Amino acid sequence: MKRKTSDTISIIVFLLPALILFFGILVAPIIISGYYSVFDWQFPFDKTFCGFQNYKKLFTTEWYPLWKGVKNVFLLAGLSLVIQLPLSLGLALMLGRGIKGERFFLSVNFLPVLISTVVIGLLWRRMYDADAGVINPLLRSVGIIGEENIQWLAANGDHLLMACIVPMLWQYVGYHMLLMYAGVKSVAPELREAAMIDGATTWQVDRFVVIPSMKQVLKVSVIFSVTGSLKSYDLVSILAGDRTYAAAVPSTVLMNTKSVGLYGMSSASAVVIIVLCFAAAVLINALFRERD
Amino acid sequence: MANDNKLGAPEGYTIKKSGPALRIISTILLIVWSIINLYPLFWMIMLSLKNNEQVNLTHKFGLPAGWPNKWHWENYTNPELHLERIVTYFKNSVIVTVLAIAIALVAAMMASYALMRFNWRASGAFNKMFMLGITVPVQVSLVPLLITTSELGITGSRISLIIPYAAFALSMAILISNGFMTNIPKELDEAAYIDGCSRYGVFFRIILPLMTPAISTIGIYSFLQCWNELIIATTLVTSEEMRTLPIGIRNLVGTNKVDYGLIGAGITIATIPMIIVYILMSRKIQESFIAGAVKG
Incomplete structure (x- = not known):
């Protein structure tokens, strides 16, 4: 098929704004970060080439706890998969069946997604407060903890990581619930009815009819949830601070090294984050394709 | 129930409608999750209406001590805000x-x-x-x-x-x-x-x-x-x-x-x-x- 030159020009004109943004802000910085990451560079001094020393330092010293951070975000991603997403799916299935107050429940459950993460962080900070907070009294009233006053956010304490993970999991349940709800609703009612005529129970309809046909949405949710975990920052930073060890994530290491001018180390952390995100996305895509 | 369903379905099949029990359990779970979503907001608004003394006297549900007479609305007009x-x-x-x-x-x-x-x-x-x-x-x-x-x-x-x-x-x-x-x-x-x-x-x-x-x-x-x-x-x-x-x-x-x-x-x-x-x-x-x- 022969194309007119004017068409080629049109294609370029229409693609240009997107390409400029994409290459200028996403692609070029990936390459530049890769380049910076092999330099020993303390801003504003000059940079000197150091090979993979930055990566080595990040993975072996506790001062820059990237390895700890990677382990923490793997835990977070794992918990997202076994707690956050099943919870979202359960809510979506219940709401998708059509239940009284469907609209109200959808609205309320989506609300935390719209509230600024900073506000949620500051709020949970107060709620966790050992003396004036609400988490300790609540847990005590249902008998989960005894008389002790747990210092949830004590710097590098045993509870710090879990205290950060809980609101992280909680905030985005509504996001995934609404995505999955869309998937549930897009299942043709005839399919549902046919299964019910065949004698399927509600649970069987969900398991064998609804869930298999929402594979696309589930894949999107899994990718967003896992990559979101790998690059998480906001709540950890507010609840535990950027210099935390116990609750370190790769992004806190990145921000911490950046704030003291260690741009080489910071860029190396960025490279690690993007490698993790890409690897996760490719892996998840492959797993979903295999199930076809 | 089973008889009713058989009327509309082909011979030998039954439609199992989701029973009232499932409906009630679902509603309860949804209400619990809604409370978990709304409570932090409620707690935030309560916090904004307390003074430090009330904050330190922890109250189970977050209401300020001495409510409803002691809402500290002046927090919102405080110039330090x-x-x-x-x-x-x-x-x-x-x-x-x-x-x-x-x-x-x-x-x-x-x-x-x-x-x-x-x-x-x-x-x-x-x-x-x-x-x-x-x-x-x-x-x-x-x-x-x-x-x-x-x-x-x-x-x-x-x-x-x-x-x-x-x-x-x-x-x-x-x-x-x-x-x-x-x-x-x-x-x-x-x-x-x-x-x-x-x-x-x-x-x-x-x-x-x-x-x-x-x-x-x-x-x-x-x-x-x-x-x-x-x-x-x-x-x-x-x-x-x-x-x-x-x-x-x-x-x-x-x-x-x-x-x-x-x-x-x-x-x-x-x-x-x-x-x-x-x-x-x-x-x-x-x-x-x-x-x-x-x-x-």
Whole structure:
């Protein structure tokens, strides 16, 4: 098929704004970060080439706890998969069946997604407060903890990581619930009815009819949830601070090294984050394709 | 029950309707989860109405001691709350977010048009490339942005936030835009060409007017990304008057470690406008979000 030159020009004109943004802000910085990451560079001094020393330092010293951070975000991603997403799916299935107050429940459950993460962080900070907070009294009233006053956010304490993970999991349940709800609703009612005529129970309809046909949405949710975990920052930073060890994530290491001018180390952390995100996305895509 | 069902179904089959027990259990679970979602907000508003003495006397449900006679509304009028600053942060966030969404929207629709409506060999590859962008985290552009903007002398200006926000919202916007554009029949384009429209004419006269439903969907997804953005804003914005809401509030509260009621009032004021918008538009917001999930 022969194309007119004017068409080629049109294609370029229409693609240009997107390409400029994409290459200028996403692609070029990936390459530049890769380049910076092999330099020993303390801003504003000059940079000197150091090979993979930055990566080595990040993975072996506790001062820059990237390895700890990677382990923490793997835990977070794992918990997202076994707690956050099943919870979202359960809510979506219940709401998708059509239940009284469907609209109200959808609205309320989506609300935390719209509230600024900073506000949620500051709020949970107060709620966790050992003396004036609400988490300790609540847990005590249902008998989960005894008389002790747990210092949830004590710097590098045993509870710090879990205290950060809980609101992280909680905030985005509504996001995934609404995505999955869309998937549930897009299942043709005839399919549902046919299964019910065949004698399927509600649970069987969900398991064998609804869930298999929402594979696309589930894949999107899994990718967003896992990559979101790998690059998480906001709540950890507010609840535990950027210099935390116990609750370190790769992004806190990145921000911490950046704030003291260690741009080489910071860029190396960025490279690690993007490698993790890409690897996760490719892996998840492959797993979903295999199930076809 | 079983007999009733048999009437409408073919011989030998029964329809099992979800029983009342399941319905009740579902409703209870949904109510519990709703309470878990609403309670922190309730607690936040209560916190904003307490003085320090009441904060330290922990009350199980978060109500201030001595309520309902001792609501400390003066937390909201306390000059140390710096209401005028919160208003500035809010304004900055609105400007940055709206402009970033607008740029992403225009760039995405133009790109979709080039990808979906022209026959060219590399369109699939370009589309895949843009889709890869969805998983690129903002962290990766942080140091390069910092260096580049300081060389240009624009670090912390509005444009230094708007352009990156637009770029990071772009991939998702293209994905959604593609979904909407496939639903516009190509026959419309053909008819317009016969009437003498150019490629550009078709885009402006046929495609854009029919893409209006995509605007709210792209808008809501981009909004969620831009409005809360903390990493780039913290790094680039240094001046008080350019702070966006997340860093502004964080800073304001961070400097005030003594008066808890004021902290509560600060974060409540930062949240209320969002909640009002959501209450007014929750249906539209959810429908737009759902449209994105189905089309994407």
